[in-house]
Amino acid sequence: MNYRPKHSGPGAASLRVLEVVARFGTGTTAKEVIDSLQMPPATAYRVLNALVADEYLSRTFDLRGFALGHAISGLITAASPPTVPTAAHSVIEEFRSGNRFAVHLIMFRNAALRIADEDPDYPIHLTFEMLRYPHASAAGKLMLAELGDSASRFPRGPLMSLTQHTITDRRQLEEQLSEIRFKGEASEINELEQGSASLALPVGLPNESAGAALCLSGPAERFTTIYEHVEAARELTSRLAPLLF
CATH class of the missing domain: 1.10.10.10 (Winged helix-like DNA-binding domain superfamily/Winged helix DNA-binding domain)
Structure with a gap:
């Protein structure tokens, strides 16, 4: 050389x-x-x-x-694909089998989202947009809320508007992130993609920051039905955490 x-x-x-x-x-x-x-x-x-x-x-x-x-x-670590243990994948698959909406596992790495376990029956439509613009997705907003006051949370310049419902006002987004931290869940309806919705729940060990999000996604008009599974999804996150971290 x-x-x-x-x-x-x-x-x-x-x-x-x-x-x-x-x-x-x-x-x-x-x-x-x-x-x-x-x-x-x-x-x-x-x-x-x-x-x-x-x-x-x-x-x-x-x-x-x-x-x-x-x-x-x-x-x-940031560049390599996330590895999901077989036991964790099996638990997710079991949960998927009883539902008619998408169930994805999204990891948080260095203030960025990484798709760890994508639902094979309901693949993510706007993968690039979800990974690039976290303020527009439920998983992304959950990650931003976990980052707290970190200066690395938002890119410089205006926030991208993907639909007419995407929150691009930073003050409004900060208020929503505070609510997400309080409730322990994040959601979006028609913000990432018109006609779609998603609910994200944190996956992490007790007394530690979440390292992933369990996402339930489907048509926007079915969000109420999706949300009916929130408690079952929370139980799943508690089973997943020790398998992942």
């Missing part, structure tokens, strides 16, 4: 260094990075120190080498 600074974009040197440490493993030395990339020592040390400062790399206990840091672990 040759180091080509003139043809590298911003951050390319850092990415190449991370690749070397990932390939060589814990204890990779600065010399190994320099030799592998044919990178000038001054540049290599500058990049390594910057990556350590930003926690993308960490120094080994003896200070002789480097390892992938906490920030990289967070990126890997």
